[in-house]
Amino acid sequence: MAKLEGKVAVITGGASGIGAATAKLFSEHGAKLVLVDLQEDLGTAFAKELSDAIFVKADVTSEEEVTAVFTKAKEAYGKVDVVFNNAGIGRVTPTHDLSYDEWRKTVAVDLDGVFLVAREAIRAFKEQDGGVIVNTASMYGWVGSPGSAAYNAAKGGVVNFTRSIGLEYASENIRVNALCPGFIDTPIIPEESKAVLKDMTPMKRLGQADEMAKAVLFLASDDSSFMTGSSLVVDGGYTAQ
Numbered sequence: 001m002a003k004l005e006g007k008v009a010v011i012t013g014g015a016s017g018i019g020a021a022t023a024k025l026f027s028e029h030g031a032k033l034v035l036v037d038l039q040e041d042l043g044t045a046f047a048k049e050l051s052d053a054i055f056v057k058a059d060v061t062s063e064e065e066v067t068a069v070f071t072k073a074k075e076a077y078g079k080v081d082v083v084f085n086n087a088g089i090g091r092v093t094p095t096h097d098l099s100y101d102e103w104r105k106t107v108a109v110d111l112d113g114v115f116l117v118a119r120e121a122i123r124a125f126k127e128q129d130g131g132v133i134v135n136t137a138s139m140y141g142w143v144g145s146p147g148s149a150a151y152n153a154a155k156g157g158v159v160n161f162t163r164s165i166g167l168e169y170a171s172e173n174i175r176v177n178a179l180c181p182g183f184i185d186t187p188i189i190p191e192e193s194k195a196v197l198k199d200m201t202p203m204k205r206l207g208q209a210d211e212m213a214k215a216v217l218f219l220a221s222d223d224s225s226f227m228t229g230s231s232l233v234v235d236g237g238y239t240a241q
C-alpha cells in the first residue's frame, strides 16, 4: 500500500546516503519530492531518475536559501506535507584541537540548519492542515563519543529541539519526530573507519541507508500518527550497551 500517495516531501541532504535512500522509498510510496542539497550534479541526476522530483541547490545554513526551497516547492507542487530535515556533516577531532571555526560549522549545519528548515516547514504547515517533520539526529545525540564534541552537542540539541517543537505544535496537526541512526554505511563514514565501527556495533555490521529509509517512512506516514516529540533509535544495539 502506498503510504505517501499525493504527499509532497522536502528532503534535505537528498542527494546522498540516508536522504537519497529515503527519497527512493518515498517515491515508491507515491510522494512528489523536492530534493535539497549542496551537491548539485548528483542531486540533479538523481531527481531525474525518480518519477516526480525536482532538485533545489540550497545550503541549509542560509535563511534566504531555505526560504527559497519552500517557495519553489509550493510553486512546483502547491504544498508541502512532509519535511525530512536530514542534511548533516560530521568529523572526528580531539576537542583540544577543535578550532572554533570547525565547532561553528558543525553546529551551523547540524543544529542551526535543522532549526531554519523546521521553522520554514512549520510556517508552511500552519497555512494548510498541518504536516510532518522528521529530523535526523543520531545515536550520538543520546550518548557521547570522544572526538565528537561538536557533533554530540548539535545532535543532542536536535533531540531536545524535536521534543520542544513536537510539544509546541502537538495540537495543530503538526507532528515532529527524530531519527537517531547508529553507524550507517554512507559517504559520511570514512572507508578506513568502517571496520572499527562494525566492531563497535553489537550486530557486528554497519546499518544500510535503506534500513533508515524504512524508519523515516514510518515516522513520516500515518503509521506513526500518535507520535510526536519522540526520537527513534535505529542503531544495531549500540545504545543498549
Ligand SMILES: NC(=O)c1ccc[n+]([C@@H]2O[C@H](COP(=O)([O-])OP(=O)(O)OC[C@H]3O[C@@H](n4cnc5c(N)ncnc54)[C@H](O)[C@@H]3O)[C@@H](O)[C@H]2O)c1
Binding pocket: 012, 013, 014, 015, 016, 017, 018, 019, 036, 037, 038, 039, 058, 059, 060, 061, 086, 087, 088, 089, 090, 109, 113, 136, 137, 138, 139, 180, 181, 182, 183, 184, 185, 186, 187, 188, 189
Ligand atoms: N551515516 C551515519 O553513520 C550517520 C549516523 C548518525 C546520523 N547520521 C546523520 O544522517 C544524516 C545524513 O547523513 P548520511 O549518512 O546520509 O551522509 P551523506 O554525507 O551521504 O549525506 C549528507 C548530505 O547532506 C548534504 N549537506 C551537507 N551540508 C549541507 C548543507 N549545509 N546544506 C545542504 N546540504 C548539505 C551533503 O552534501 C550530503 O549529500 C546527517 O544528518 C548525519 O549526521 C548519519
